[in-house]
Amino acid sequence: MSKYGKITAGLLLVWFVAVFSASAGHLFKNQSAQFGLGVAVSALVPMVVFSLWFTVSEGFRNFALSLNPRTLTSVQVWRILGFTFLLLEARNVLPAVFALPAGYGDMFIGVTAGFAAWKLAEPAHRGSFLFWQALGILDLISAVSLGTTARLLDPHGPSMVAMTVLPLSLIPTFLVPLFLMLHVICIAQARNWKTASEERQSAGALERQAI
Numbered sequence: 697m698s699k700y701g702k703i704t705a706g707l708l709l710v711w712f713v714a715v716f717s718a719s720a721g722h723l724f725k726n727q728s729a730q731f732g733l734g735v736a737v738s739a740l741v742p743m744v745v746f747s748l749w750f751t752v753s754e755g756f757r758n759f760a761l762s763l764n765p766r767t768l769t770s771v772q773v774w775r776i777l778g779f780t781f782l783l784l785e786a787r788n789v790l791p792a793v794f795a796l797p798a799g800y801g802d803m804f805i806g807v808t809a810g811f812a813a814w815k816l817a818e819p820a821h822r823g824s825f826l827f828w829q830a831l832g833i834l835d836l837i838s839a840v841s842l843g844t845t846a847r848l849l850d851p852h853g854p855s856m857v858a859m860t861v862l863p864l865s866l867i868p869t870f871l872v873p874l875f876l877m878l879h880v881i882c883i884a885q886a887r888n889w890k891t892a893s894e895e896r897q898s899a900g901a902l903e904r905q906a907i
Contacts, residue, residue: 704759715738715870719869724861732860738869739868739872746880750880761881761884761885761888765825768878769812770810772806772875773810775806776807780799781796782796791854793850798835798843801839802835808828812825812829817882819890825882825886829879829882832875832879836872843859
């Protein structure tokens with residue numbers, strides 16, 4: 697494992713332990729029909745750190761871009777567990793305004809992640825791969841947005857307290873930002889891919905220069 701691989705693995709472990717410990721101590725618990733400030737901070741800080749590190753550090757950026765996009769995309773299969781939101785909504789534990797869009801959106805991404813990983817993660821399907829990654833990001837952003845505005849959208853519905861205590865608190869504080877980071881890396885990788893026609897054009901240009 698490279699230096700950046702070890703650092704990344706260590707930071708992921710520290711991040712997980714930190715949010716798990718905070719959840720166990722009920723630091724994220726919020727009785728209102730929305731995510732609390734603690735959840736927001738725990739989700740945003742890792743994203744800011746990742747964005748700055750990816751932008752400033754060429755070494756980390758090269759490491760991230762060297763990762764296998766099929767493996768990174770396959771991780772999104774876990775989002776099929778979004779059906780849990782639907783079960784909790786049926787039990788009146790989560791508000792429908794959040795649970796239904798988030799649940800069905802996650803299930804769609806989880807179900808199609810395998811196809812995207814093994815059929816779209818290549819230069820020939822760059823456009824479709826980018827589109828799928830964008831859908832995954834849109835699902836995450838919409839879920840977070842609905843979670844933070846649930847009280848306004850459905851003032852008489854169930855609260856979001858279940859999402860601020862274990863085990864569900866790990867979703868907004870760890871899994872959502874992690875999945876978002878993986879989407880961003882895959883998009884950055886795909887933007888550097890060349891299609892077959894572009895490769896032929898590049899090869900032709902090199903041949904003409906050689907002549």
